[in-house]
Amino acid sequence: MRVFAVLRLLFWVGLCCVAWPGSVRADAPVMPPQVIEGAVAEPTTSAQMRDMAAVELPWHHMATLNEAFISPGGDTPPGTDSSWMRVTLPHRWQLTHPDYAGTMWYRFKVRLTQVPDQPWAVYMPRAIMNAQVWVNGVPMAAQGSMAAPVTRNWYVPLMAQVPAGAWREGDNIIMVRVVGGFLTRNGLAAIDVGPQQQLLQPYNWRLLAQVDGPRVANISLIALGLFMVLVWLRDRGQGAIGLQGLAAICWGLGNMASWAPEMPFLEQLTWAWLAYVLVVTSQLLICLFFWRFIGRRVRAIDWSIYALMVFTPVMTLAYPTGAQFFLTYVATFILMAISAGHALVHVVRTRRPDGMVLVVGCLLAVPVGAHDLAFEANLLPYDSVFWLAFAGPLLMYCTFYILAGDHARSRKDLAHLNDTLASQVAERESALRESFERVAELERAQAVQAERSRILRDMHDGVGAHLSSALRQLQAARNGQVDLGLVIQTLRDSLDQLKLSVDALTLAPGDVVGLLASLRFRVAPRLKAAGLDLAWNVQDLPSWPEGQPPALRQLQYILFEGLSNVLQHSGATRLTLSARRRPEGIEVSLSDDGRGWDGVAEGAGIQTMRARAKVIGAELTLHGEPGRGTELRVVLPLQAAPQLDLSSAA
Amino acid sequence: MNDTAQAPWKVVVVEDNHATRSYLESCIKDQPQLTLAASFSTLAPAQAWFDLHPADLLLVDLGLPDGSGLSLMRQVRRQCPGCDMLVVSMFGDEENVVASIEAGAVGYVHKDDDAADIAETLKAVKQGASPISPMIARHLLRRMQPGGAVSSDASRAPRPAPTLAPQPADVAAADVDVPEEAAEESAVVLSRREQEVLEYIARGFSYAEIAREQGITVHTVQTYIKKLYGKLAVHSRSEAVFQANRLGLLNTFGQQFR
Numbered sequence: 001m002r003v004f005a006v007l008r009l010l011f012w013v014g015l016c017c018v019a020w021p022g023s024v025r026a027d028a029p030v031m032p033p034q035v036i037e038g039a040v041a042e043p044t045t046s047a048q049m050r051d052m053a054a055v056e057l058p059w060h061h062m063a064t065l066n067e068a069f070i071s072p073g074g075d076t077p078p079g080t081d082s083s084w085m086r087v088t089l090p091h092r093w094q095l096t097h098p099d100y101a102g103t104m105w106y107r108f109k110v111r112l113t114q115v116p117d118q119p120w121a122v123y124m125p126r127a128i129m130n131a132q133v134w135v136n137g138v139p140m141a142a143q144g145s146m147a148a149p150v151t152r153n154w155y156v157p158l159m160a161q162v163p164a165g166a167w168r169e170g171d172n173i174i175m176v177r178v179v180g181g182f183l184t185r186n187g188l189a190a191i192d193v194g195p196q197q198q199l200l201q202p203y204n205w206r207l208l209a210q211v212d213g214p215r216v217a218n219i220s221l222i223a224l225g226l227f228m229v230l231v232w233l234r235d236r237g238q239g240a241i242g243l244q245g246l247a248a249i250c251w252g253l254g255n256m257a258s259w260a261p262e263m264p265f266l267e268q269l270t271w272a273w274l275a276y277v278l279v280v281t282s283q284l285l286i287c288l289f290f291w292r293f294i295g296r297r298v299r300a301i302d303w304s305i306y307a308l309m310v311f312t313p314v315m316t317l318a319y320p321t322g323a324q325f326f327l328t329y330v331a332t333f334i335l336m337a338i339s340a341g342h343a344l345v346h347v348v349r350t351r352r353p354d355g356m357v358l359v360v361g362c363l364l365a366v367p368v369g370a371h372d373l374a375f376e377a378n379l380l381p382y383d384s385v386f387w388l389a390f391a392g393p394l395l396m397y398c399t400f401y402i403l404a405g406d407h408a409r410s411r412k413d414l415a416h417l418n419d420t421l422a423s424q425v426a427e428r429e430s431a432l433r434e435s436f437e438r439v440a441e442l443e444r445a446q447a448v449q450a451e452r453s454r455i456l457r458d459m460h461d462g463v464g465a466h467l468s469s470a471l472r473q474l475q476a477a478r479n480g481q482v483d484l485g486l487v488i489q490t491l492r493d494s495l496d497q498l499k500l501s502v503d504a505l506t507l508a509p510g511d512v513v514g515l516l517a518s519l520r521f522r523v524a525p526r527l528k529a530a531g532l533d534l535a536w537n538v539q540d541l542p543s544w545p546e547g548q549p550p551a552l553r554q555l556q557y558i559l560f561e562g563l564s565n566v567l568q569h570s571g572a573t574r575l576t577l578s579a580r581r582r583p584e585g586i587e588v589s590l591s592d593d594g595r596g597w598d599g600v601a602e603g604a605g606i607q608t609m610r611a612r613a614k615v616i617g618a619e620l621t622l623h624g625e626p627g628r629g630t631e632l633r634v635v636l637p638l639q640a641a642p643q644l645d646l647s648s649a650a
Numbered sequence: 651m652n653d654t655a656q657a658p659w660k661v662v663v664v665e666d667n668h669a670t671r672s673y674l675e676s677c678i679k680d681q682p683q684l685t686l687a688a689s690f691s692t693l694a695p696a697q698a699w700f701d702l703h704p705a706d707l708l709l710v711d712l713g714l715p716d717g718s719g720l721s722l723m724r725q726v727r728r729q730c731p732g733c734d735m736l737v738v739s740m741f742g743d744e745e746n747v748v749a750s751i752e753a754g755a756v757g758y759v760h761k762d763d764d765a766a767d768i769a770e771t772l773k774a775v776k777q778g779a780s781p782i783s784p785m786i787a788r789h790l791l792r793r794m795q796p797g798g799a800v801s802s803d804a805s806r807a808p809r810p811a812p813t814l815a816p817q818p819a820d821v822a823a824a825d826v827d828v829p830e831e832a833a834e835e836s837a838v839v840l841s842r843r844e845q846e847v848l849e850y851i852a853r854g855f856s857y858a859e860i861a862r863e864q865g866i867t868v869h870t871v872q873t874y875i876k877k878l879y880g881k882l883a884v885h886s887r888s889e890a891v892f893q894a895n896r897l898g899l900l901n902t903f904g905q906q907f908r
Contacts, residue, residue, distance in 0.1 A: 499742070506788075513853050513854070514785075517784030517785075517851075517853055519854075520784070521784050536854060538854055538855075
């Protein structure tokens with residue numbers, strides 16, 4: 001962590017050192033010419049120029065020429081009487097002819113001991129913007145256009161073949177015509193002259209470093225970028241991959257301008273502008289990618305990036321100066337350094353898989369960026385090579401390597417998940433089944449328990465009570481006087497209760513009509529024996545919501561008790577059982593034409609009936625007048641009562 | 651047929667409880683229209699007796715020491731179609747009564763009924779009546795609802811073979827009945843009147859009340875019930891035949907015992 005902070009600080013400091021003088025120099029109209037590149041420039045007289053000693057060339061060997069006389073001019077070489085200036089190459093126009101645009105002639109004088117018998121050539125590692133070689137007043141073929149618009153060959157090494165016939169024994173004049181272009185560091189680096197065979201080696205190396213190498217790197221980068229964008233199009237959640245893909249495409253296209261200056265259907269200047277914008281945009285996109293990659297959003301950074309993305313194309317169109325170009329590069333570089341620094345801290349701190357790959361990529365790319373920036377700022381040799389053309393793609397390959405690793409890891413995880421999913425599901429299922437079984441077991445046990453207690457209460461209240469009272473009645477008859485009628489009555493009650501409880505077992509919950517029907521059926525013989533006429537006035541009734549089996553049994557008890565009372569005490573001859581639906585609930589009423597109840601003395605039987613009615617939430621009223629019969633009325637509520645304790649209602 | 655000048659009806663009693671048997675015998679002996687033809691406490695001698703003798707009425711307990719009264723009822727139904735069968739039941743509970751009706755019974759008497767009531771029931775049955783309780787009526791109505799018959803099929807489905815195998819003659823007899831019953835769906839089909847009568851009974855109305863309500867005689871109401879019982883018995887047999895057919899058992903067994 002601290003290491004990276006130091007590194008970041010170093011970047012900043014280095015950046016300031018690199019950027020500051022560079023930007024100043026790009027703007028400065030006058031520069032002390034002798035300061036940089038060892039260029040010695042002094043006004044020269046024509047005589048001095050004519051008397052200049054020719055450089056003797058070994059005819060079998062190439063030689064480097066770094067001393068020349070220069071003169072601004074037109075399409076043809078200026079005469080010896082023009083004003084020439086002596087310079088040492090590499091030479092930048094800015095140093096001797098600030099803000100000059102047009103054509104500059106470089107004059108070299110060489111001496112050949114004999115005319116070469118093999119093809120010779122003049123190799124110009126760097127000539128900005130384009131250059132053409134004249135030997136002894138004869139122009140050689142140029143690469144691209146020398147007239148406006150000048151072919152932007154500023155990063156393309158130039159080689160001019162000179163036929164053997166163009167040379168002559170003794171002094172030869174080599175002129176290099178350099179044409180400047182729009183906003184460039186016009187100038188010429190030292191040139192090589194000699195047998196073409198020998199010149200090919202440095203030329204090819206340079207071609208590889210500046211043209212073929214970047215071409216391969218950029219085209220592969222474009223392909224990679226397209227692939228990433230396709231991945232993002234199919235999976236929009238992968239925003240980081242999409243950004244990185246776009247950045248790769250922009251980078252590849254933008255850098256194309258350095259080795260393919262001429263594009264079909266595109267003006268050179270437009271192409272140059274577009275390429276520049278693309279390169280800057282690409283770097284800004286990489287910055288965005290880094291923040292996505294970290295998973296953090298810093299509003300200030302985001303807005304700086306967006307602003308620069310808009311600012312760059314607009315400003316380069318509206319106010320195209322070298323200073324502005326350079327400042328944009330610097331701002332981009334700063335943003336890049338901050339973003340990359342944070343990304344590095346992030347991968348180190350979180351120990352992200354493949355994090356070291358990014359560290360390597362950034363540690364490579366950031367110094368390389370600084371190098372290229374320094375080159376832009378003329379702090380490096382005039383014929384230096386842009387390293388970013390290789391380091392940029394390398395960094396993007398690093399990030400893609402990480403993203404591909406993420407993808408591979410997630411696929412692996414998925415495969416693992418698939419493998420274990422079946423067993424996990426099976427595990428859950430068996431656990432679930434087990435718990436279901438446990439619950440079902442518990443429910444069964446509870447049901448059995450409830451049933452058992454229901455039957456026990458039934459026996460206790462019904463058969464048990466009657467049998468024990470029958471037994472007591474028999475025991476009480478000490479002197480042989482058994483009240484047979486009473487005992488028979490008791491035993492009959494016991495049997496009837498038993499039958500009613502059997503019926504209750506098959507009643508559907510809430511079936512009050514069924515309950516009344518079975519009650520009638522069970523007590524019919526007894527009513528008949530008592531000579532009691534029963535009027536049956538039972539309508540179709542709704543289901544009684546609270547009519548669970550225990551509640552139905554309670555209702556049976558209440559009505560049975562009521563019937564018993566009528567049979568035993570009322571002396572009635574006619575009994576009416578009616579049941580109808582009322583707004584307040586199901587009303588069941590039992591009325592007789594017997595002696596009537598005085599309404600005062602409530603026996604134990606009636607109290608029990610009331611208690612039972614209370615348990616099932618029913619409303620029980622007993623109405624009677626002496627001599628005018630009695631009416632027992634039970635109203636079963638159709639709305640479920642809030643707290644009905646049926647656990648004790650068995 | 652049911653005029654009083656006719657010879658008394660021959661009644662057979664099969665009941666293992668001595669007291670109950672004596673009680674039932676006494677009920678019959680008191681009635682000039684009834685005569686006790688035979689009385690048994692176990693199944694085997696009763697079955698042997700019916701191989702040789704006809705009877706008009708059979709009173710049979712279901713739980714006999716050497717088997718179920720149901721098998722005796724099936725035998726009597728085949729050998730002596732004119733014999734009306736009544737089950738002697740403690741509770742008149744749904745399960746036992748329905749099983750008996752399916753075996754051919756036309757009703758039941760309670761063990762604790764008054765002697766007069768029992769005699770009355772016996773005579774009423776001979777005159778075309780069938781005792782029924784609201785609970786039994788409810789059961790029958792449930793069975794006649796769509797789906798009710800299916801579920802009862804399903805409950806019977808796993809054991810057609812054991813039902814058939816020991817009683818091959820049953821299959822042969824059923825075979826004769828099949829043509830007219832084959833068209834019948836597996837549910838019991840009731841006429842609208844029968845359905846209405848059943849619904850009244852299920853709601854607790856007496857025969858007299860139903861007759862008054864429907865404008866028919868009590869006797870008609872009673873014959874409805876008896877017909878209904880007959881349908882149920884036939885239905886249960888056709889179900890067995892259907893299941894046997896389905897399992898490919900019927901032809902083999904039928905030919906073998908024809």
